[in-house]
Amino acid sequence: MTPFLDVSGVSFSYHTMEGETKALSHISFTVENGEFIAVVGPSGCGKSTLLTLLCGLAEPEEGAVLLNGLPVSQDHSRIGYMFQRDCLLEWRSVLSNVSLGLEIQRRLTPEAKKELLSMLETYGLGDFVNSRPSELSGGMRQRAALIRTLALKPDLLLLDEPFSALDYQTRLSVCDDISSILRASKKTAILVTHDLSEAISAADRVLVLSSRPGRLKAEIPLSFSGETRPIHRRNMPEFSSYFNLVWKELKSDDEHNS
16 A cells, blocks of 8 residues: 655755765655654754655655655645744734635635634634734744645645744643644644654654764654643653653764764
8 A cells, every 4th residue: 555655765965065965864764644743853964854855845866755656746735834933924914824825826715715714713813813913922823824834735744843933831832732733634744843742742653863864763653542632641651751762762873973
C-alpha cells in the first residue's frame, strides 16, 4: 500500500561561492494519513530545510518526496505551511485575513465564506470577525493563521515552530488548541520544534535528527493510553519516559561530536 507521504533517501546541500554545506543526508521515513509527526534535533541540523523539501519549494539532490505517490513539486496546493510568525496583515480584518488564500486562488465563494465564519466561531474568534490583528492576543492570532491555512483544505500541514514567538503559558495553551483542532479535522501534520516537551505532548511519533548534515537517528512512537490533548499528556507517567528517551538520543549526538 502506498504511504500517504514517502520521504526516500533525501539529501540536500546549500551551494555558495565559498563551497558546499551539506544540510541533510539520506533521510527516509513515511507518514500515514491522519498522523501527527514531530521533528526535533540540534540547531542547524536541517529541520526547516526538510520542511522546504516536503512542501516542494526545493528539490532534493538525491532521493524523492512523494505525496500519495506523486512528487510534491507537482502540486503545491495540496500542502499547507504555518510559519513561526502568523504573518497576518494589520490593515485587513480577521475575516479578511483568513480569507486571503481563498481570495488569491479565486475560491472565495459564498459557501466558502460561510464555512470560514463557522470555523472562526468554533475556534473562539467569532466575536473578532471585524477586528484587526492588533486587537488579538498572540494565541488568537495563531488560531487565525491556522484557520487561514486550513481554509485551503490542504492534504498535509507543515508547522515550522508556530508557537516559538509566544510566552510560555500562551504557548502551552495554543499548542493544546491547535493540536486538538488538527486531530478533530483528521489532518496529517508535521511539526518542527526545538521544544522536546512540545513534540512529545503533541505528536504520534517523534523523528530525531542528528547534527548537520541531518540524518534520521531515531523514530520514537508515542502512546498515552488514548489521551490526545497535549496539556493532559504532560501529566501522564509515560511523558517523562519518552522525554528521557528523546533526550538520550540528542545527547548521544553531542557526545559523538565532542
